Amino acid sequence: MLNYIWIGLLMIGFTFGIVNGRLDDVTKAAMDSSQTAVTVCIGLLGVMCLWTGLMKIAEKSGLIRIIGRAVRPVLRFLFPEIPKEHPALGAIVMNLVANFLGLGNAATPLGIKAMKELQSINKDKKTATNAMCMFLVLNTAAIQLVPANIIALRTSEGSKKPAEIIICIWIASVCATIMGIIAAKMLSAVWKKDN
Amino acid sequence: MDLIRHLSDYAVPAIFVVILGVAVLKKVKAYDVFVEGAKDGIDTIIKIIPSLVGLLVAVGVFKASGAMDSLILLLRPITDLLGMPPQVAPLALLRPISGSASFAFVTEIIKSFGPDSYAGRVAATMMGSTETIFYTLAVYYGSVGIKNIRYTLIAAIMADIISVIASVWACQFIFG
Numbered sequence: 017m018l019n020y021i022w023i024g025l026l027m028i029g030f031t032f033g034i035v036n037g038r039l040d041d042v043t044k045a046a047m048d049s050s051q052t053a054v055t056v057c058i059g060l061l062g063v064m065c066l067w068t069g070l071m072k073i074a075e076k077s078g079l080i081r082i083i084g085r086a087v088r089p090v091l092r093f094l095f096p097e098i099p100k101e102h103p104a105l106g107a108i109v110m111n112l113v114a115n116f117l118g119l120g121n122a123a124t125p126l127g128i129k130a131m132k133e134l135q136s137i138n139k140d141k142k143t144a145t146n147a148m149c150m151f152l153v154l155n156t157a158a159i160q161l162v163p164a165n166i167i168a169l170r171t172s173e174g175s176k177k178p179a180e181i182i183i184c185i186w187i188a189s190v191c192a193t194i195m196g197i198i199a200a201k202m203l204s205a206v207w208k209k210d211n
Numbered sequence: 212m213d214l215i216r217h218l219s220d221y222a223v224p225a226i227f228v229v230i231l232g233v234a235v236l237k238k239v240k241a242y243d244v245f246v247e248g249a250k251d252g253i254d255t256i257i258k259i260i261p262s263l264v265g266l267l268v269a270v271g272v273f274k275a276s277g278a279m280d281s282l283i284l285l286l287r288p289i290t291d292l293l294g295m296p297p298q299v300a301p302l303a304l305l306r307p308i309s310g311s312a313s314f315a316f317v318t319e320i321i322k323s324f325g326p327d328s329y330a331g332r333v334a335a336t337m338m339g340s341t342e343t344i345f346y347t348l349a350v351y352y353g354s355v356g357i358k359n360i361r362y363t364l365i366a367a368i369m370a371d372i373i374s375v376i377a378s379v380w381a382c383q384f385i386f387g
Binding site: 017018021022025026028029030031032033036038041042044045046048049050052053054056057060061064065066067068069070071072073074075076077078079082120121124127128131132134135141142143144148149151152153155156157158160161162163165166169170173174175176177178179180181182183184185187188189191192193195196199200203204207 | 215216218219220222223226227229230231233234236237239241244245246247248249250251252253255256257259260263264265266267268269270271272273274275276277278281305307308309312314315317318321322325326327331332335336337338339340341342343344345347348350351352354355356357358359360361362363365366367369370371373374376377378381382385386
């Protein structure tokens with residue numbers, strides 16, 4: 017999909033450039049933008065390392081597991097179909113907490129493990145269960161404690177208070193998560209397995 | 212509102228204190244682990260460079276040609292309704308589809324309007340509060356061979372729409 021979007025942006029851009037007589041600007045923008053991309057990445061490097069380093073400490077110290085145990089009761093409500101003590105629950109908790117802490121590298125393998133566990137208790141292997149739908153909706157609406165790359169970007173562009181938007185991000189993602197849970201719960205009631 | 216803004220001053224130091232506090236209690240070699248983790252940060256950034264070059268060039272060309280202005284004009288009725296800065300509207304369309312493309316777009320907005328501008332804040336909030344839906348579904352469902360995803364996409368997009376609206380609303384509420 018991204019292939020089409022990328023080609024589309026460029027082709028539309030060059031077409032508009034010809035029509036609007038702005039080909040000089042377009043050419044200059046192409047060259048400048050590639051330079052900007054590298055400058056941005058170098059600017060992000062420091063803050064990004066700071067957060068990935070800090071989050072690694074959280075991972076090693078067992079903070080992930082501590083938070084994981086605390087949120088288990090909530091999962092009973094979200095995933096009533098999963099049998100108690102099933103390994104799927106543990107993997108789901110770990111994935112969601114890793115996402116929460118912004119540990120992208122750790123979150124994906126844990127999420128895939130959770131999906132494999134959920135698939136083992138799925139009767140129709142081609143069709144998603146309610147638990148799978150809920151798990152993925154939570155993943156796409158995921159709340160992140162420290163949105164590291166956004167803070168890094170704001171820092172490198174000279175924001176007075178780079179972390180200031182953190183509260184806005186928390187509010188917006190909590191709203192999204194609540195909406196996702198409500199939508200998934202309601203749709204699971206009306207959406208029969210065979211359609 | 213001031214209270215909430217002060218809360219964000221405390222958020223980052225509090226996260227440091229909690230993480231380091233637990234590390235001390237659990238006798239983790241915090242500095243060694245930190246350095247190890249920071250290397251992941253370098254890997255992540257290095258991996259971003261090629262896609263960011265490709266996408267920033269595409270966004271740059273799209274913008275310089277005047278096509279972006281036309282798109283913004285087209286989306287104007289919706290953005291006005293939501294109170295969204297019109298320049299941010301394309302991001303709302305891009306965010307569920309591609310993480311790197313929307314990051315490139317946020318970079319563009321923050322560069323043109325400044326990180327502490329209204330458009331810059333809304334764009335940053337939108338970027339930070341949603342995920343790339345299509346990628347996540349493809350990776351996770353693909354890993355176990357699920358073909359019929361039932362209502363997953365609908366529920367995820369409903370959550371995404373709420374997050375776009377809430378991003379605008381939260382920025383107005385806190386910084387407005």
